Amino acid sequence: xxxxxxxxxxxxxxxxxxxxxxxxxxxxxxxxxxxxxxxxxxxxxxxxxxxxxxxxxxxxxxxxxxxxxxxxxxxxxxxxxxxxxxxxxxxxxxxxxxxxxxxxxxxxxxxxxxxxxxxxxxxxxxxxxxxxxxxxxxxxxxxxxxxxxxxxxxxxxxxxxxxxxxxxxxxxxxxxxxxxxxxxxxxxxxxxxxxxxxxxxxxxxxxxxxxxxxxxxxxxxxxxxxxxxxxxxxxxxxxxxxxxxxxxxxxxxxxxxxxxxxxxxxxxxxxxxxxxxxxxxxxxxxxxxxxxxxxxxx
Amino acid sequence: xxxxxxxxxxxxxxxxxxxxxxxxxxxxxxxxxxxxxxxxxxxxxxxxxxxxxxxxxxxxxxxxxxxxxxxxxxxxxxxxxxxxxxxxxxxxxxxxxxxxxxxxxxxxxxxxxxxxxxxxxxxxxxxxxxxxxxxxxxxxxxxxxxxxxxxxxxxxxxxxxxxxxxxxxxxxxxxxxxxxxxxxxxxxxxxxxxxxxxxxxxxxxxxxxxxxxxxxxxxxxxxxxxxxxxxxxxxxxxxxxxxxxxxxxxxxxxxxxxxxxxxxxxxxxxxxxxxxxxxxxxxxxxxxxxxxxxxxxxxxxxxxxxxxxxxxxxxxxxxxxxxxxxxxxxxxxxxxxxxxxxxxxxxxxxxxxxxxxxxxxxxxxxxxxxxxxxxxxxxxxxxxxxxxxxxxxxxxxxxxxxxxxxxxxxxxxxxxxxxxxxxxxxxxxxxxxxxxxxxxxxxxxx
Numbered sequence: 001x002x003x004x005x006x007x008x009x010x011x012x013x014x015x016x017x018x019x020x021x022x023x024x025x026x027x028x029x030x031x032x033x034x035x036x037x038x039x040x041x042x043x044x045x046x047x048x049x050x051x052x053x054x055x056x057x058x059x060x061x062x063x064x065x066x067x068x069x070x071x072x073x074x075x076x077x078x079x080x081x082x083x084x085x086x087x088x089x090x091x092x093x094x095x096x097x098x099x100x101x102x103x104x105x106x107x108x109x110x111x112x113x114x115x116x117x118x119x120x121x122x123x124x125x126x127x128x129x130x131x132x133x134x135x136x137x138x139x140x141x142x143x144x145x146x147x148x149x150x151x152x153x154x155x156x157x158x159x160x161x162x163x164x165x166x167x168x169x170x171x172x173x174x175x176x177x178x179x180x181x182x183x184x185x186x187x188x189x190x191x192x193x194x195x196x197x198x199x200x201x202x203x204x205x206x207x208x209x210x211x212x213x214x215x216x217x218x219x220x221x222x223x224x225x226x227x228x229x230x231x232x233x234x235x236x237x238x239x240x241x242x243x244x245x246x247x248x249x250x251x252x253x254x255x256x257x258x259x260x261x262x263x264x265x266x267x268x269x270x271x272x273x274x275x276x277x278x279x280x281x282x283x284x285x286x287x288x289x290x291x292x293x294x295x296x297x298x
Numbered sequence: 299x300x301x302x303x304x305x306x307x308x309x310x311x312x313x314x315x316x317x318x319x320x321x322x323x324x325x326x327x328x329x330x331x332x333x334x335x336x337x338x339x340x341x342x343x344x345x346x347x348x349x350x351x352x353x354x355x356x357x358x359x360x361x362x363x364x365x366x367x368x369x370x371x372x373x374x375x376x377x378x379x380x381x382x383x384x385x386x387x388x389x390x391x392x393x394x395x396x397x398x399x400x401x402x403x404x405x406x407x408x409x410x411x412x413x414x415x416x417x418x419x420x421x422x423x424x425x426x427x428x429x430x431x432x433x434x435x436x437x438x439x440x441x442x443x444x445x446x447x448x449x450x451x452x453x454x455x456x457x458x459x460x461x462x463x464x465x466x467x468x469x470x471x472x473x474x475x476x477x478x479x480x481x482x483x484x485x486x487x488x489x490x491x492x493x494x495x496x497x498x499x500x501x502x503x504x505x506x507x508x509x510x511x512x513x514x515x516x517x518x519x520x521x522x523x524x525x526x527x528x529x530x531x532x533x534x535x536x537x538x539x540x541x542x543x544x545x546x547x548x549x550x551x552x553x554x555x556x557x558x559x560x561x562x563x564x565x566x567x568x569x570x571x572x573x574x575x576x577x578x579x580x581x582x583x584x585x586x587x588x589x590x591x592x593x594x595x596x597x598x599x600x601x602x603x604x605x606x607x608x609x610x611x612x613x614x615x616x617x618x619x620x621x622x623x624x625x626x627x628x629x630x631x632x633x634x635x636x637x638x639x640x641x642x643x644x645x646x647x648x649x650x651x652x653x654x655x656x657x658x659x660x661x662x663x664x665x666x667x668x669x670x671x672x673x674x675x676x677x678x679x680x681x682x683x684x685x686x687x688x689x690x691x692x693x694x695x696x697x698x699x700x701x702x703x704x705x706x707x708x709x710x711x712x713x714x715x716x717x718x719x720x721x722x723x724x725x726x727x728x729x730x731x732x733x734x735x736x737x738x739x740x741x742x743x744x
Contacts, residue, residue, distance in 0.1 A: 049422065049425065049426040049706065050398070050401065050402065050422075050423070050425075050426020050427045051401065051402055051404075051426065051427055051430075052425075052426060052428075063741070063742075066741060067741070067742065068738055069713070069714070069717075069738075069742075072717075130567070130568075134567065134571060135565065135566070135567070135571070154565065156567045157513075157514050157565045157566075157567055159720065242515075242567075243515055243568075244515075245514060245515035245716065246514035246515055246716070246720060247514070247515075247716050247717040247719070247720040248713070248716075248717050249720075259713065261398065262391070262394050262395050262398055263394075263709050263710075263713075264422075264707065264709055264710035264713075265422040265426060265706040265707055265710065266398045266402070266422065266426050268402060
């Protein structure tokens with residue numbers, strides 16, 4: 001009898017201790033995550049400028065569907081998503097396999113070099129890219145000197161090339177980040193598997209598609225979901241390199257939210273609605289990615 | 299032991315969480331920017347209820363607005379040595395963000411006493427946050443300033459802003475390029491934009507230089523053109539979009555296309571590239587606000603090569619050779635210390651003719667205070683511009699600027715127009731360009 005009593009009290013004690021640790025995080029999460037999210041949801045049902053807000057029900061949501069600027073922003077964002085994310089993931093996979101080669105010398109140097117872009121400040125690198133790709137910038141000067149083009153390419157002021165510039169910039173910045181995930185996963189693959197494959201006569205590409213890719217599947221899923229989320233929230237690069245222009249050619253959804261809140265006349269209600277559209281899109285895309293690529297225990 | 303640490307952590311958290319609610323604390327919990335120092339203005343109010351001892355001002359551009367504030371600060375210190383004035387420099391975009399978030403949060407903490415707001419945006423703030431700005435009707439008279447400044451700085455018959463710099467425009471030209479092309483400055487005195495393009499073609503042919511530099515993301519040129527004809531993106535009520543059927547706007551679009559089609563325009567992407575294009579001698583002219591003067595004169599090697607002609611006009615009969623681009627005004631926030639702030643503004647920018655002479659000679663600020671234009675500094679010749687009395691020219695043009703109601707949606711509509719402008723340049727018909735823009739503006743502006 002005495003024994004059970006003490007065990008209960010120990011259990012209660014440990015539960016209490018556990019909660020006192022978790023409580024801190026729980027309070028912080030409620031105050032800084034759930035409360036603002038709820039506030040934003042409430043805000044998304046209000047319209048008006050600045051502090052003159054009135055409840056207008058689903059007005060903002062119906063406005064969303066007929067808003068050309070919003071639709072353009074969504075289109076642009078999805079162009080980045082469909083072109084850049086696959087490009088980056090294939091590139092990261094390719095580089096990581098090369099860097100994982102046991103015969104490669106100066107591995108540390110190459111890994112650092114490719115990872116280095118990920119630790120640079122978003123704004124700083126964007127500004128550097130803006131100058132590199134300016135009309136009389138380094139890229140154009142080089143292309144002209146090498147006689148690859150006859151006239152400078154309007155990287156930033158032409159709608160098509162501006163998108164390409166943004167894609168080049170985000171690929172440069174994020175490929176190394178994804179590469180690190182693949183590299184760590186590759187190091188967990190037992191080299192004896194490859195050895196066995198080689199003995200059976202499998203070519204390098206057969207090994208890559210038959211062993212490496214299937215074994216990296218969970219990591220590929222993870223990186224594609226995080227990259228998707230990152231791209232849907234793309235802001236810094238576009239804001240600093242092209243400001244969304246020319247016209248709305250490079251504007252992303254996040255930048256549209258910024259414009260609605262601060263560039264135009266402080267329409268925070270509608271900006272919150274647009275923010276929630278991103279939440280919905282991310283949720284839907286993540287579900288789809290899980291269904292397509294994930295397995296049951298993944 | 300572990301429990302003890304946990305408890306300590308929780309206590310710490312509670313303490314920091316609570317302290318943000320207390321209003322007596324003036325030290326560590328500040329938001330991290332210098333502006334939070336305004337808290338002290340509230341503190342001193344307890345000892346001296348009528349007059350605050352300290353006020354904070356937010357502005358952008360150290361070479362222009364901040365420099366002007368420093369002059370005003372020194373001027374005010376002569377009569378009020380006990381008032382401490384903090385001048386805080388932020389980029390204009392940062393001020394807009396800080397103001398919007400501050401005013402929206404419902405707390406006046408962290409807001410300045412005086413803030414500089416661009417005229418295009420001022421109504422958006424005045425109307426969106428009523429009661430957040432202090433009525434200055436008893437401190438200054440709106441009619442003492444250039445007429446076109448009345449629209450942006452007042453609301454419902456009350457004067458909220460102290461009109462500051464003039465955004466009066468001129469056509470800055472390289473006279474050496476003009477001469478090579480067979481023109482003189484006198485040929486630019488009473489021209490319309492079509493003639494301007496014609497001259498540009500000759501300049502391009504003879505010198506290889508572009509006539510003008512354009513940023514596809516900035517329709518400042520269009521704004522200047524339509525204001526010169528007394529029109530705006532909105533009707534006079536400041537609410538109804540005025541795009542389809544707006545004859546000056548249509549003509550402005552056609553001129554813009556004319557500039558790009560005739561291959562006389564250079565393209566730039568941002569401010570630094572803009573200034574670089576001027577200073578490197580790549581372009582022969584810039585139609586823009588007078589605030590560009592310091593940037594142009596910064597390239598001392600081009601002294602004597604520049605001159606300033608009146609802005610070309612539209613063929614629409616309403617159009618004049620004067621317009622406005624940019625320009626901003628001071629606003630006093632309705633927070634503790636507002637009386638002191640209003641007093642500071644009234645005694646400096648609101649009345650001090652002598653100070654305006656100093657602003658002009660030292661910094662190059664052309665104010666909009668009417669009485670100041672009579673001062674001697676306004677009549678001086680400028681050697682950089684070949685001895686031209688540029689300031690008295692600008693002052694004369696300032697009086698002709700047609701007054702329009704900018705409303706609260708200038709930049710929202712402009713973003714719609716920027717897209718439609720691209721469509722127009724790519725061959726879309728002008729009337730459908732304008733009617734599509736009208737439809738989109740109507741659905742977006744409510």
